[in-house]
Amino acid sequence: MANRLSNNPFVALFGSVEAAERYISLRESGLLRLLEYRPRAERKVVANENRGVSNDRRLQVETERPVFNEENSPRDMTKGIETCITDCSSRITEELKKTGIARLTEEIFGFTVNKVVDEGKNLIFLEDLASEIAPKNWIDMEVLEQALFQRLLLEEPSTYLLNKTVNRLERSDNHVTEKEVISYLFECYKRLCSPLIPKDVKEEEIEEVKNLILRNAATALRQPALFEAQELHLQIINLFRDTSAPPEDFINFFTGISEQFVRDESEPINVLLEAFAPTLDFIQNDVAQSNIITFNRCYLHILQTFSVSPELGAVLLLHSTPKETSHGRLYADTLIGSILSLSCLPKTPNGPYEFFQDPLQSPDIEGANIWPALSFICENMHKIFYNLLKSSTQLKHETLSWLANCLHSNSARGKLWTAHNLGLGAPACVSDGFMLNLGCVLLHLCQPICSNLNDLKVNRIDPTYCAVKVKDDAEAHYRGVHMKGLDSETCLIPIAEDEQRPTAEKYSFVTECFFMAHRALDLGFRVALERLMQLYREVTQIQRVFVEVQEQGSFQSEVVQTIRQRLEREMTRCFSIRAALLEPHSLSLMVQFHVATAVWLVQVATDATNETERISFVPAKLREITFPLPEQVPSTLSCVPEFLIENTVGFLSFLRRFNPRTLEEQGFDFLSPILTEVLVFMGSQQRMRNPHLRARLAECLESLLPHHKENPAFSTSSYGGFFRERLFKEHPHRNQIVRSLLEVFVGIEMTGQSVAFEQKFNYRRPMYVVMDYLWQIEEHKDCFRQLAAEAESNMEAVSPPIFLRFINLLMNDAVFLLDEALSNMAQLRQMQAARDSGEWRQLPTHEQEQNEALFQNTGMIARFFWVSFIILTRNLRFHVQTGVRMTSDD
Template identity: 45%
Template sequence: MKKCLCWKSSHIPSICCEIDSASFRSQTGSYSCCWTFSVSCLPRRENDPYEFFERPSQISAQDHAITEGNLWLPLKGLSSEIYDIFYSLLRLSPEIKNKTLTWLGRCLEAGADRSKLWNNEMSEMFMSVRSGDGFALNLGAMLLKLSKPFSEPYSQKLLKVLPTYCAYDAESEEEERSLFKHIKGLSKETCLVPRPEGMADTKREAFNFPTECFFATHRALTLGFRVVNERLARLSHDLNGIRRVFEDARANGGESSDVVMHLQENMEKGMTRFLSLKAALLEPDTLEQMLRFHIASATWLCHVATAEKLDKFQTLSLPFSEHGNERLAFVPEFMVENICDCIIFVRRFSEKSLELLGENLEHLMSLILVFMGSPQRMNNPHLRARLAEMLEALMVSRESTLLSDVHREKFFHSHPCVGELVPTLLHVFVSIEMTGQSVTFEQKFHYRRPMYIVLDRLWKLPDHCKKMKRLAKEAEANIECATPPLFLRFINLLINDAIFLLDEALSYMSRLRELQLQRESGAGGASATQAQGNVQYLGMLARFHNVMGTETISTLAWLTSGITSIFCHPTMVDRIAPMLNYFLVHLVGPEKKKLKVKDLNEYEFKPQGLVQNICKIYDHLGSPNTATAHTF
């Protein structure tokens, strides 16, 4: 990497010649500018080895941190040099500027398949290294630097970004030049809302550099940062699975068995890849600029969605205006996905970076409030659920002791529109069930888990707690309406989820016990490998249902501590009381022995916690002086 830092402006003439050539090769082509973009701590070609973090289990976390720091310095220098070169190219002449932007557009077009679903749903542990990761990350870093002049909230330069850029593609090189539109393929992307039937074709107009740079940067982040981040998440999941298999194999076969040694070698290789990918994504200078770019993007999205005219920013106020809904038919979903992925990643790996944004964090809350509860502004319920996941990432963790967390804590109290946060969150919670699309239970509960966490925290904040109680009273007053009120739909889904999850969890625990007893006695007829596979598969399902069932019952427990009347309504009592009785009998009655497995913690099975929360619900609902309270 260090050799590339000697690149200076003296190389600009040679790069001009390369960009001037008619042959646009792939990202991994032989041109020197392509080679420079490919320099990274990640392998450049499929068969190249990882150069850093070798034998990671034998090195301390402190040494890994030192290696990261040693990598970040040249990566920062490299991205700065690349930026200087391309900034100079863009200023040399209109002809060179056009050819430079055309080259960048071809690079983004060549990498389009990187973001395809089929290219991102494979296990990361045993696949070969993909070429282009370093190139895509460096391209994104360079474009982030070019976007810096309009990476501030409410920047006047941000007003120059036109939302219709993605409405159509240029049809020729001449049109690319005349319309200032060099990025292809964006018109095929799914947008925030579908285009209304009968909507007239968008008038072809000339764009400008801020518009092109803005969308090119988002496209590059989709193909670079998001793809590598998704692979990092899958790799982490795969490593956790292999670690569990490794622990089981070591317990059964000893440290020196061939299976154990093979698994250990795979874990070492996987951790080397994990640490290398993480280091590439965490380069501080690029990460800070990306966060600022996404904050600016959030203000732009809210402006496009609500402003009557786009020539000046307006202060958000309730109720949010619907003026911009049609404009959102040209705004790609990947812009919001980029923002969510970045914030969730930063929360996991560099939480302190969020606080460096200070009061600008409130613009992310604005984005959540404007879009998360509105199908008219964001049609995709899965994307609205991602906003809920980002909201959970913005909350200060309970374990945090940082005094600097004040900004994240503050906007849950002081944002001018935060009073709508609870109904917005309940709306997206309910909408996951009502999508009309095929949504697996696992996917649905993956979406809902962060919502449980956020709702729990909001319940502890007086203003938000009052809002929930107000919604509950409105729901009870309209409980017989043909269209069920929002809060009624919410608690109905909670009860449905609790019944399904706990029933499935208890069933899986019972089957796990049977399999464990069969293995111990040698019965069952299955081979040791097959039996182990059955236990692991059932264990995974049991763990998932136990976690989500526990959180659902916990949510009902704290909710009924302050809201009781609607739960004691005759139409609700007949559902809640039998559910509580059924699970209490299975958890503490004669049948409980069927749930006893070797290690309850391994499967996240916490019967004591479940019983405590069920008893809390009994106590909460049995205390009011109502005609149905005796049922509890």
């Protein structure tokens, strides 16, 4: 028993271990209970008789003395014993409670008011408090708050350490002597949530201690002057550098601090912002000076912790909101904006390119390092925005307003001149990297509606969203419409001035997120892609000039050096933009998003039932598409912006040029909805009035070809073209491809506008390539023959048949192309003769460069017209032969 009691803390209530053993023996025998609760007068007599007697003898006498007298019957004594037992138990429980809190104080806070402690412990002795509460030498709940506050004010806690030998000081717990306030309180909070808590401490007492820790942390942040020698904001950041603590501890600790502010302050958000502004400012400044590789990743964990709490999330969003929300560039100068600006692209329009600095020697070897960093940023920023959106209803509204204002204030990025201004971009707008990252975050938010098309989540999107224009913030909150300026966008079909477009009363988050993601792609991915294509054209021209100048060897070396420097500069830009666009995870998200868009658009285009009686315009059910399409055209198409289609066209063209394997990796299920979308809108002028946009859908068909004869490098893929070949042979609506192509081909000529031939031919060039491929498949060749037969039988019709108009335009184009090709070849011959004769060598350097550039440009134009003429005449030969065979019954 002695060994058992030696480690029991309650032995301290007795004089020695032996006394505790005798106490337990008497309790077990029942004698002590009778002895303790005899009448007070009788106990005094016993005490007087036992004076001068040894303890052992006194105990023997007391146990042998009878406990009953004439005044106390057994029944009364039993009742008295029960009452006294209850009273004794409460007294013992109070002593145990005091001991449990004292032990809790030592384990959690590392301080004491008892100067005598076990030699194995290192504790801080609170001398001032010990003298105040003497003779009590333990800490209870009444004095714990005072004790903790005194401990926090100690500038050098190690000087108050008990058992302070050299060896013990080296082995002491760093938490006990911690000087940093926030670090110390957070460690106390962690320990309070650990198994170190004594089992005899009640749950409500633990909760009270927890609130005490949080209250002191809130006080420190609210009144940092109390700890002026400490940098509290750095202490908060340093907490997250140590990843040993579970994320729940960080979240609960800082959420608890924010709740303390809510209880104590009338305007908690403003006070919280003032308290945490130094931390957020430090993070923003540090990120602004870092790049995508060197920035501190723990900052994202800090922001995620803030985003979970409604109050701290509001602080984060308020800190990241510029004073002038209409100035797009200012969003990049906020905390969230500085993180979104982290990319392999410059943070500002005129900023430097930090990667791919030696493109001629080591081209494109840094992408492997850039892609994981880009993916990490987008995934973690998605978590931050997701937490903000689900934290509270009000914070969700404020977050959507932030996103909508950011997109609207940067709408100038979508202007035509932006993509062609390579040096400046849009100075008043955010960078390409910012908008690409924001688009990726929104794609993450859209992923639940895109990952599984069979669960009909995509049908929850209301097509009339973009027709709504709200008056104020309250209406935006009520109706769920935060985007601005979409009501002025060009839509798929026009509407008369006296007509009103259909709108719903309210819109869901799914609808808002869908259109926000498309708007971000329109302002980000599309603009960056156009810039990349222009850079590639310039790099190609510079490469030709550089090679020719090197081969001639007669030009001055400084000219060669100048061209080389420009070539390296443009290639650095190309590789940087391409790396940002080819990030694998973003590509995967975009594939799913565009497939979901294709499915939804096709459903909207065929959903025209009971429009006047509907309060919501989401597609009611998943309809099976059949051709010919219904004659009734849904008026909801007048609310769908054209940039939804343009985003899909641009994405497929990008995949064809830079990553064709993605088309095969996604399989037939990805390709089939895309082709259905192309056929529905390309072949139906009533559902898409813009002939230029319908013509651009031919680029989608070209991108879906399994091979590309004119540019085989664009279609090389280790996956081959199996699924793309299946698309043209097994798609349920494949017989509509030929007719839709001819309708678009002829429709370009019937725009009613003055359109230059070069522009029309740029639209028709991919159509020639697709027709060339279709002619090799017997089933599609039969479609051409059927159209030729219809033309032959309706030669005298008032409205010429589609095939007859197509042949006529094809011959006109062939004549024009041949004439332009010969004209440019003649100019090219004259320029070649002048260069070979040495005339250019006598000109200044800059004029020599201009002549070389003009020579290369003329050669490219001549080659373009000549190759186009060959492609066109091959198609013309096929189709004329088709008509001849049909005429001669061949």
